[in-house]
Amino acid sequence: MSCVNWHNVYKATMRQLEFFQRRVRQGIQVEDCQDFARFIRMSGICTLMENQPCQGEDDNHTARLRELFPYDGKQLYYEARQLEMACCEYWAGRTRDSEGTAKGASLGDLESIERKLDLMAGRLAQLESVKPAAKRRVKLKVIDKKGVAA
Numbered sequence: 001m002s003c004v005n006w007h008n009v010y011k012a013t014m015r016q017l018e019f020f021q022r023r024v025r026q027g028i029q030v031e032d033c034q035d036f037a038r039f040i041r042m043s044g045i046c047t048l049m050e051n052q053p054c055q056g057e058d059d060n061h062t063a064r065l066r067e068l069f070p071y072d073g074k075q076l077y078y079e080a081r082q083l084e085m086a087c088c089e090y091w092a093g094r095t096r097d098s099e100g101t102a103k104g105a106s107l108g109d110l111e112s113i114e115r116k117l118d119l120m121a122g123r124l125a126q127l128e129s130v131k132p133a134a135k136r137r138v139k140l141k142v143i144d145k146k147g148v149a150a
Contacts, residue, residue, distance in 0.1 A: 003054040003071075010049065010071035013040060017079045024086045027109065034087035040080035049073030 017040070020033035040046070050073035 006049055006052065006054070006071045009045070010076060013045070013076060014079060017076075017083050020083055021086060024083065024090055026111075027090065030087050030090050034084060037080045037083040037087065041077060041084070046073040046077035046080070049076065 016036065020029075020036055023029050024033050049071055054071075
């Protein structure tokens with residue numbers, strides 16, 4: 001694989017690892033984040049990056065390629081390991097129910113509840129501000145068969 005391809009794989013994977021780090025901090029999709037980190041570590045991508053360094057036609061060309069298209073298998077492995085550790089820290093101290101789901105509210109859960117309560121409060125305030133129309137009594141008139149009011 002060329003330096004450019006390895007660089008693109010490296011950048012995309014690092015972006016995804018950063019995204020998943022944010023998700024873990026929010027307590028959202030922690031199991032998916034942990035699965036992705038484990039996949040990166042076990043897939044061999046990091047080892048392949050280490051075993052295929054960027055090589056040019058000469059030393060100057062190699063240095064230029066490494067400057068333009070950097071990638072580092074060890075750094076990728078380290079970041080995946082950090083994500084996996086963040087997931088483990090998230091699960092630490094939490095009990096799990098029979099399905100394996102963590103009990104307790106995460107930050108993401110609390111933010112979701114807060115948003116819903118804000119929407120409900122806004123809707124309630126909107127309903128209270130609308131006053132019902134005044135009731136008026138309609139006077140009934142008796143009309144005979146000819147259509148004349150009596």
